[in-house]
Amino acid sequence: MGHSAPVWDHKAAVELTKDWNGIDQIVLRNPQGASARVSLHGGQVTSWRSDRGEELLFTSNKAIFKPPKAMRGGIPICFPQFGNCGSLEQHGFARNKIWTIDKKPPPLHPNDSLGKSFVDLVLKPSEEDLKCWPHSFEYRLRVSLAADGKLTLISRIRNINGKPFSFSFAYHTYLSVSDISEVRIEGLETLDYLDNLCQRERFTEQGDAITFESEVDRLYLSSPNVIAVLDHERKRTYVIRKEGLPDVVVWNPWEKKSRAMSDFGDEEYKQMLCVNGAAIQKPITLKPGEEWTGRLELTAVPSSFCSEGLGSPLQ
């Protein structure tokens, strides 16, 4: 019996190109026409497009595409520190480093490869990194695009140090929305959160769903693994599924802070919302040889399908 020809050669759907600075970037495509871009600068996903060519991630028109600073948009990776809670630069150094392509990554579950186009990246600390954060690690990132357009990011961080270390982490996900006043988040209601705008004071969420009418910068604690961001005007729902990431950061800078950011347009806060799967409140501690995995899956579905999507487990 002959073998049937593969219907979709995922390798052919992975292209290596250069980004705006001549740094390698990888373009992933699926047979339906969806695509994603990943830059070696920061291991940052810089674009995720639906099969209709719509950009699903926000990038600022004023973004600065120049290393070492991470560009404003897409999915920068915050590691080994989130925010300014620690001795490192804001959100840690990973988003500002040049990553490399990992040609021989340790195997993942076959379902993480089958029927997907994907790329594996790796970040190891430089001498300079070790001076400010003296812990040897290997950070492996798999970014994959599935036949249905789902974008998956899998981070595996291993301690190759002689001593334990701790870190915090976030996938800083800039979602593109029609108008922030038309958006609501479901899945975070009734949770406790730390409010960054009130010296991280702890509050309990009261509303049925989260809506936006002013600046928001919150860390929701012990959140469910499935969260939905509904965009009424665009009739689109982002379903965020996560594993190993108990917290969720919700951020919109609103008017005043937008004006203060040099790489962000004054009115752009209306078109974006950051909803970040994260591990912050309780840092992750790895003993020598231990590995941590943090996984994020993003899908964008017409809003009428969202209630089906919310119930299903991460897969």
Ligand SMILES: O=P(O)(O)OC[C@H]1O[C@@H](O)[C@H](O)[C@@H](O)[C@@H]1O
């Ligand atoms: O400008 P940065 O370093 O990318 O950070 C943007 C924002 O990131 C958010 O996630 C933080 O909660 C905010 O406090 C911060 O302002």
